[in-house]
Amino acid sequence: MSTKLIAPSILAADFGNLQRDVEMVNQSEADWFHIDIMDGVFVPNISYGMPVLQAITKHAEKTIDVHLMIVDPDRYIKEFANLGADNLTVHYEACTHLHRTLQAIKAEGMQAGVAINPHTSVDLLKDVINDIDIVCIMSVNPGFGGQSFIENTYQKVQRLKELIVTHNASTLIEIDGGVTNENATQLIKAGADVLVAGSYVFKAKDQKETIKDLKKLANS
Ligand code: DX5
Numbered sequence: 001m002s003t004k005l006i007a008p009s010i011l012a013a014d015f016g017n018l019q020r021d022v023e024m025v026n027q028s029e030a031d032w033f034h035i036d037i038m039d040g041v042f043v044p045n046i047s048y049g050m051p052v053l054q055a056i057t058k059h060a061e062k063t064i065d066v067h068l069m070i071v072d073p074d075r076y077i078k079e080f081a082n083l084g085a086d087n088l089t090v091h092y093e094a095c096t097h098l099h100r101t102l103q104a105i106k107a108e109g110m111q112a113g114v115a116i117n118p119h120t121s122v123d124l125l126k127d128v129i130n131d132i133d134i135v136c137i138m139s140v141n142p143g144f145g146g147q148s149f150i151e152n153t154y155q156k157v158q159r160l161k162e163l164i165v166t167h168n169a170s171t172l173i174e175i176d177g178g179v180t181n182e183n184a185t186q187l188i189k190a191g192a193d194v195l196v197a198g199s200y201v202f203k204a205k206d207q208k209e210t211i212k213d214l215k216k217l218a219n220s
């Protein structure tokens with residue numbers, strides 16, 4: 001079985017001490033930096049944009065996993081590639097021509113991800129599953145950190161895992177929202193590969209230890 005990955009979500013970091021928090025992730029057992037870009041249109045919140053991403057990538061020494069919660073993401077694919085994104089995830093609900101968008105992301109040398117909202121069925125990805133490197137299942141409604149995990153997520157992960165196996169695809173399953181030590185084991189059992197964790201990591205007393213424990217839990 002391949003190693004399960006941990007992706008701390010920078011949305012929950014202390015922006016007054018951004019470099020310190022990026023260094024903490026560098027020194028931890030985390031695998032990816034998860035970076036949420038929100039436009040105030042696709043989701044009811046605005047997070048941060050290009051200059052902040054640039055400040056992060058300047059110090060980050062791990063995979064940069066960018067999660068776009070924006071309308072018409074095609075406009076910015078090239079720009080995010082130039083800014084150092086390794087993975088670029090767009091929302092299913094924000095793409096009219098998802099297949100084309102995925103090809104455009106790959107053409108820029110990035111891994112192509114698709115995020116789905118809690119109300120979106122994984123079955124809608126059937127016809128493009130072999131074109132997707134990462135499916136990000138939202139386990140909260142996107143827009144804010146610190147929300148409670150939606151229990152129906154386990155079933156979605158299981159269903160998606162079946163779909164991936166049936167199509168002989170190598171797609172990774174990423175879970176985003178409300179991830180803690182209490183749901184990690186069941187998520188992994190259901191078929192998850194990557195756990196995003198914002199508040200759970202950054203609100204912890206010992207952040208590095210919390211990442212270490214989550215990683216251990218995910219791989220045991
Ligand atoms: C929510 C974001 C998440 C968020 C997760 O819209 O996509 O990445 O930062 O934060 P927690 O782990 O606090 O739910």
Ligand code: ZN
Pocket residue numbers: 009034035036067176196
């Ligand atoms: Zn996210």
